[in-house]
Amino acid sequence: MKKIVFILFLLCGVNLLWANDSRDEFMQDYNACKNKDEQSCKKLISLFEPRCNDESLSQEDRGFACSVVAVAYDFNEKYHEAASFFQKGCNFGHGAGCAELGILYYEGWGVRQSFEKAASFTQKACDLGHGFGCGQIARLYALGEGVKQDFKKSFSFAQKGCDLNDALGCGILGILYEGGWGGVKQNKAKAKEYFGKACDLGEQVGCDGYKRLNSK
Incomplete structure:
Protein backbone atom coordinates (compact mmCIF):
# COMPACT_ATOMS: atom_id res chain seq x y z
CA MET A 1 0.00 0.00 0.00
CA GLY A 129 -14.61 12.49 2.29
CA HIS A 130 -10.96 11.66 1.77
CA GLY A 131 -10.54 10.20 -1.72
CA PHE A 132 -7.31 8.36 -0.98
CA GLY A 133 -9.05 6.49 1.83
CA CYS A 134 -11.83 5.48 -0.56
CA GLY A 135 -9.35 4.09 -3.06
CA GLN A 136 -7.53 2.15 -0.38
CA ILE A 137 -10.63 0.56 1.16
CA ALA A 138 -11.81 -0.31 -2.37
CA ARG A 139 -8.50 -2.09 -2.88
CA LEU A 140 -8.83 -3.99 0.39
CA TYR A 141 -12.34 -5.18 -0.51
CA ALA A 142 -11.12 -6.29 -3.92
CA LEU A 143 -8.28 -8.29 -2.38
CA GLY A 144 -10.15 -9.48 0.70
CA GLU A 145 -7.51 -8.08 3.05
CA GLY A 146 -8.86 -7.18 6.49
CA VAL A 147 -12.43 -7.54 5.17
CA LYS A 148 -14.40 -10.24 3.37
CA GLN A 149 -13.79 -9.99 -0.35
CA ASP A 150 -16.66 -8.08 -1.90
CA PHE A 151 -16.38 -6.67 -5.41
CA LYS A 152 -19.65 -4.75 -5.11
CA LYS A 153 -18.34 -2.85 -2.10
CA SER A 154 -15.03 -2.40 -3.87
CA PHE A 155 -16.87 -0.85 -6.80
CA SER A 156 -18.87 1.46 -4.56
CA PHE A 157 -15.82 2.76 -2.70
CA ALA A 158 -13.78 3.00 -5.89
CA GLN A 159 -16.53 5.10 -7.49
CA LYS A 160 -16.56 7.47 -4.55
CA GLY A 161 -12.78 7.69 -4.59
CA CYS A 162 -12.63 8.34 -8.32
CA ASP A 163 -15.28 11.05 -7.99
CA LEU A 164 -12.90 12.63 -5.47
CA ASN A 165 -10.06 12.34 -8.01
CA ASP A 166 -8.29 9.43 -6.34
CA ALA A 167 -6.13 7.69 -8.94
CA LEU A 168 -6.35 4.24 -7.38
CA GLY A 169 -10.14 4.40 -7.19
CA CYS A 170 -10.33 5.22 -10.90
CA GLY A 171 -7.91 2.42 -11.70
CA ILE A 172 -9.98 -0.10 -9.77
CA LEU A 173 -13.10 1.02 -11.65
CA GLY A 174 -11.24 0.38 -14.88
CA ILE A 175 -10.34 -3.13 -13.75
CA LEU A 176 -13.90 -3.91 -12.62
CA TYR A 177 -15.48 -2.63 -15.84
CA GLU A 178 -12.93 -4.45 -17.96
CA GLY A 179 -13.62 -7.76 -16.22
CA GLY A 180 -17.33 -7.26 -15.54
CA TRP A 181 -16.88 -7.65 -11.78
CA GLY A 182 -18.49 -5.89 -8.84
CA GLY A 183 -22.03 -6.21 -10.13
CA VAL A 184 -21.35 -4.19 -13.28
CA LYS A 185 -21.66 -5.33 -16.87
CA GLN A 186 -18.44 -5.66 -18.77
CA ASN A 187 -17.88 -2.37 -20.56
CA LYS A 188 -14.56 -1.83 -22.29
CA ALA A 189 -15.41 1.79 -23.17
CA LYS A 190 -15.99 2.71 -19.53
CA ALA A 191 -12.94 0.70 -18.50
CA LYS A 192 -10.86 2.71 -20.94
CA GLU A 193 -12.38 5.96 -19.66
CA TYR A 194 -11.53 5.20 -16.04
CA PHE A 195 -8.09 3.84 -16.87
CA GLY A 196 -7.45 7.09 -18.73
CA LYS A 197 -8.48 9.19 -15.73
CA ALA A 198 -6.38 7.06 -13.41
CA CYS A 199 -3.39 7.54 -15.71
CA ASP A 200 -3.94 11.30 -15.83
CA LEU A 201 -3.94 11.28 -12.02
CA GLY A 202 -0.63 9.41 -11.91
CA GLU A 203 -1.65 5.76 -11.46
CA GLN A 204 0.50 3.42 -13.57
CA VAL A 205 -2.16 0.69 -13.55
CA GLY A 206 -4.41 3.15 -15.35
CA CYS A 207 -1.77 3.94 -17.97
CA ASP A 208 -1.14 0.24 -18.59
CA GLY A 209 -4.87 -0.53 -18.82
CA TYR A 210 -5.55 2.36 -21.18
CA LYS A 211 -2.68 1.33 -23.44
CA ARG A 212 -3.86 -2.29 -23.43
CA LEU A 213 -7.44 -1.43 -24.38
CA ASN A 214 -6.37 1.19 -26.88
CA SER A 215 -4.31 -1.37 -28.76
CA LYS A 216 -7.28 -3.72 -29.29
Whole structure:
Protein backbone atom coordinates (compact mmCIF):
# COMPACT_ATOMS: atom_id res chain seq x y z
CA MET A 1 0.00 0.00 0.00
CA LYS A 2 1.62 3.21 -1.13
CA LYS A 3 2.17 6.30 0.96
CA ILE A 4 0.18 9.50 0.72
CA VAL A 5 1.60 12.54 -1.04
CA PHE A 6 1.02 14.92 1.85
CA ILE A 7 0.91 18.27 0.06
CA LEU A 8 -2.62 17.67 -1.18
CA PHE A 9 -4.21 17.09 2.19
CA LEU A 10 -2.14 19.72 3.93
CA LEU A 11 -3.11 22.61 1.71
CA CYS A 12 -6.47 21.84 0.06
CA GLY A 13 -10.03 22.36 1.12
CA VAL A 14 -9.98 24.59 4.20
CA ASN A 15 -7.98 27.48 5.60
CA LEU A 16 -5.44 25.19 7.21
CA LEU A 17 -2.88 27.78 8.26
CA TRP A 18 -3.29 30.43 10.89
CA ALA A 19 -3.40 34.15 10.05
CA ASN A 20 0.16 34.80 11.23
CA ASP A 21 1.60 31.80 9.37
CA SER A 22 3.46 32.14 6.10
CA ARG A 23 2.33 29.52 3.60
CA ASP A 24 5.62 29.85 1.72
CA GLU A 25 7.61 29.33 4.91
CA PHE A 26 5.42 26.38 5.87
CA MET A 27 5.97 24.73 2.49
CA GLN A 28 9.68 25.39 2.68
CA ASP A 29 9.85 23.64 6.06
CA TYR A 30 7.55 20.88 4.86
CA ASN A 31 9.64 20.13 1.77
CA ALA A 32 12.88 20.26 3.74
CA CYS A 33 11.43 17.88 6.33
CA LYS A 34 10.29 15.57 3.52
CA ASN A 35 13.93 15.50 2.40
CA LYS A 36 15.01 14.38 5.88
CA ASP A 37 16.11 17.78 7.21
CA GLU A 38 15.85 17.14 10.93
CA GLN A 39 15.75 20.80 11.96
CA SER A 40 12.83 21.54 9.67
CA CYS A 41 10.94 18.55 11.06
CA LYS A 42 11.61 19.72 14.60
CA LYS A 43 10.37 23.19 13.65
CA LEU A 44 7.08 21.79 12.34
CA ILE A 45 6.63 19.67 15.45
CA SER A 46 7.38 22.55 17.82
CA LEU A 47 4.91 24.80 15.98
CA PHE A 48 2.03 22.39 15.51
CA GLU A 49 2.15 20.07 18.52
CA PRO A 50 0.89 22.81 20.89
CA ARG A 51 -1.98 23.44 18.47
CA CYS A 52 -2.77 19.75 18.37
CA ASN A 53 -3.22 19.88 22.15
CA ASP A 54 -4.92 23.31 22.34
CA GLU A 55 -8.47 22.73 23.57
CA SER A 56 -9.48 26.28 22.57
CA LEU A 57 -9.12 25.41 18.87
CA SER A 58 -11.73 23.74 16.69
CA GLN A 59 -11.56 20.00 16.07
CA GLU A 60 -10.78 20.74 12.42
CA ASP A 61 -7.77 22.87 13.33
CA ARG A 62 -6.56 20.42 15.95
CA GLY A 63 -6.95 17.49 13.56
CA PHE A 64 -4.87 19.25 10.93
CA ALA A 65 -2.21 20.25 13.47
CA CYS A 66 -1.94 16.71 14.84
CA SER A 67 -1.53 15.34 11.33
CA VAL A 68 1.23 17.85 10.51
CA VAL A 69 3.14 16.63 13.57
CA ALA A 70 2.55 13.05 12.47
CA VAL A 71 3.84 13.82 8.98
CA ALA A 72 7.03 15.30 10.40
CA TYR A 73 7.65 12.12 12.39
CA ASP A 74 6.66 9.94 9.44
CA PHE A 75 9.15 11.57 7.09
CA ASN A 76 11.90 10.68 9.55
CA GLU A 77 10.61 7.11 9.84
CA LYS A 78 9.65 7.58 13.48
CA TYR A 79 6.51 5.59 12.87
CA HIS A 80 5.48 4.95 16.47
CA GLU A 81 5.28 8.69 17.13
CA ALA A 82 3.65 9.26 13.74
CA ALA A 83 0.96 6.67 14.51
CA SER A 84 0.17 8.36 17.81
CA PHE A 85 -0.42 11.76 16.20
CA PHE A 86 -2.24 10.37 13.17
CA GLN A 87 -4.56 8.67 15.66
CA LYS A 88 -5.19 12.03 17.33
CA GLY A 89 -5.81 13.68 13.97
CA CYS A 90 -8.20 10.93 13.01
CA ASN A 91 -10.03 11.26 16.32
CA PHE A 92 -10.61 14.92 15.49
CA GLY A 93 -12.10 13.97 12.13
CA HIS A 94 -9.12 14.65 9.89
CA GLY A 95 -9.61 12.21 7.02
CA ALA A 96 -6.01 12.17 5.85
CA GLY A 97 -4.87 11.29 9.37
CA CYS A 98 -7.21 8.29 9.32
CA ALA A 99 -6.01 7.23 5.87
CA GLU A 100 -2.35 7.43 6.81
CA LEU A 101 -2.97 5.59 10.06
CA GLY A 102 -4.56 2.85 7.97
CA ILE A 103 -1.38 2.60 5.92
CA LEU A 104 0.76 2.27 9.04
CA TYR A 105 -1.45 -0.58 10.26
CA TYR A 106 -1.35 -2.23 6.84
CA GLU A 107 2.45 -2.13 6.72
CA GLY A 108 3.03 -2.69 10.43
CA TRP A 109 5.08 0.49 10.77
CA GLY A 110 5.13 1.76 14.35
CA VAL A 111 2.13 -0.42 15.24
CA ARG A 112 1.30 -4.11 15.27
CA GLN A 113 0.30 -5.04 11.74
CA SER A 114 -3.46 -5.43 11.33
CA PHE A 115 -5.27 -5.55 8.01
CA GLU A 116 -8.54 -5.26 9.92
CA LYS A 117 -7.50 -1.96 11.49
CA ALA A 118 -6.10 -0.81 8.15
CA ALA A 119 -9.52 -1.40 6.63
CA SER A 120 -11.31 0.31 9.51
CA PHE A 121 -9.23 3.48 9.34
CA THR A 122 -9.18 3.76 5.56
CA GLN A 123 -12.96 3.35 5.48
CA LYS A 124 -13.32 6.04 8.13
CA ALA A 125 -11.14 8.29 5.98
CA CYS A 126 -13.44 7.63 3.03
CA ASP A 127 -16.51 8.34 5.15
CA LEU A 128 -14.90 11.69 5.99
CA GLY A 129 -14.61 12.49 2.29
CA HIS A 130 -10.96 11.66 1.77
CA GLY A 131 -10.54 10.20 -1.72
CA PHE A 132 -7.31 8.36 -0.98
CA GLY A 133 -9.05 6.49 1.83
CA CYS A 134 -11.83 5.48 -0.56
CA GLY A 135 -9.35 4.09 -3.06
CA GLN A 136 -7.53 2.15 -0.38
CA ILE A 137 -10.63 0.56 1.16
CA ALA A 138 -11.81 -0.31 -2.37
CA ARG A 139 -8.50 -2.09 -2.88
CA LEU A 140 -8.83 -3.99 0.39
CA TYR A 141 -12.34 -5.18 -0.51
CA ALA A 142 -11.12 -6.29 -3.92
CA LEU A 143 -8.28 -8.29 -2.38
CA GLY A 144 -10.15 -9.48 0.70
CA GLU A 145 -7.51 -8.08 3.05
CA GLY A 146 -8.86 -7.18 6.49
CA VAL A 147 -12.43 -7.54 5.17
CA LYS A 148 -14.40 -10.24 3.37
CA GLN A 149 -13.79 -9.99 -0.35
CA ASP A 150 -16.66 -8.08 -1.90
CA PHE A 151 -16.38 -6.67 -5.41
CA LYS A 152 -19.65 -4.75 -5.11
CA LYS A 153 -18.34 -2.85 -2.10
CA SER A 154 -15.03 -2.40 -3.87
CA PHE A 155 -16.87 -0.85 -6.80
CA SER A 156 -18.87 1.46 -4.56
CA PHE A 157 -15.82 2.76 -2.70
CA ALA A 158 -13.78 3.00 -5.89
CA GLN A 159 -16.53 5.10 -7.49
CA LYS A 160 -16.56 7.47 -4.55
CA GLY A 161 -12.78 7.69 -4.59
CA CYS A 162 -12.63 8.34 -8.32
CA ASP A 163 -15.28 11.05 -7.99
CA LEU A 164 -12.90 12.63 -5.47
CA ASN A 165 -10.06 12.34 -8.01
CA ASP A 166 -8.29 9.43 -6.34
CA ALA A 167 -6.13 7.69 -8.94
CA LEU A 168 -6.35 4.24 -7.38
CA GLY A 169 -10.14 4.40 -7.19
CA CYS A 170 -10.33 5.22 -10.90
CA GLY A 171 -7.91 2.42 -11.70
CA ILE A 172 -9.98 -0.10 -9.77
CA LEU A 173 -13.10 1.02 -11.65
CA GLY A 174 -11.24 0.38 -14.88
CA ILE A 175 -10.34 -3.13 -13.75
CA LEU A 176 -13.90 -3.91 -12.62
CA TYR A 177 -15.48 -2.63 -15.84
CA GLU A 178 -12.93 -4.45 -17.96
CA GLY A 179 -13.62 -7.76 -16.22
CA GLY A 180 -17.33 -7.26 -15.54
CA TRP A 181 -16.88 -7.65 -11.78
CA GLY A 182 -18.49 -5.89 -8.84
CA GLY A 183 -22.03 -6.21 -10.13
CA VAL A 184 -21.35 -4.19 -13.28
CA LYS A 185 -21.66 -5.33 -16.87
CA GLN A 186 -18.44 -5.66 -18.77
CA ASN A 187 -17.88 -2.37 -20.56
CA LYS A 188 -14.56 -1.83 -22.29
CA ALA A 189 -15.41 1.79 -23.17
CA LYS A 190 -15.99 2.71 -19.53
CA ALA A 191 -12.94 0.70 -18.50
CA LYS A 192 -10.86 2.71 -20.94
CA GLU A 193 -12.38 5.96 -19.66
CA TYR A 194 -11.53 5.20 -16.04
CA PHE A 195 -8.09 3.84 -16.87
CA GLY A 196 -7.45 7.09 -18.73
CA LYS A 197 -8.48 9.19 -15.73
CA ALA A 198 -6.38 7.06 -13.41
CA CYS A 199 -3.39 7.54 -15.71
CA ASP A 200 -3.94 11.30 -15.83
CA LEU A 201 -3.94 11.28 -12.02
CA GLY A 202 -0.63 9.41 -11.91
CA GLU A 203 -1.65 5.76 -11.46
CA GLN A 204 0.50 3.42 -13.57
CA VAL A 205 -2.16 0.69 -13.55
CA GLY A 206 -4.41 3.15 -15.35
CA CYS A 207 -1.77 3.94 -17.97
CA ASP A 208 -1.14 0.24 -18.59
CA GLY A 209 -4.87 -0.53 -18.82
CA TYR A 210 -5.55 2.36 -21.18
CA LYS A 211 -2.68 1.33 -23.44
CA ARG A 212 -3.86 -2.29 -23.43
CA LEU A 213 -7.44 -1.43 -24.38
CA ASN A 214 -6.37 1.19 -26.88
CA SER A 215 -4.31 -1.37 -28.76
CA LYS A 216 -7.28 -3.72 -29.29
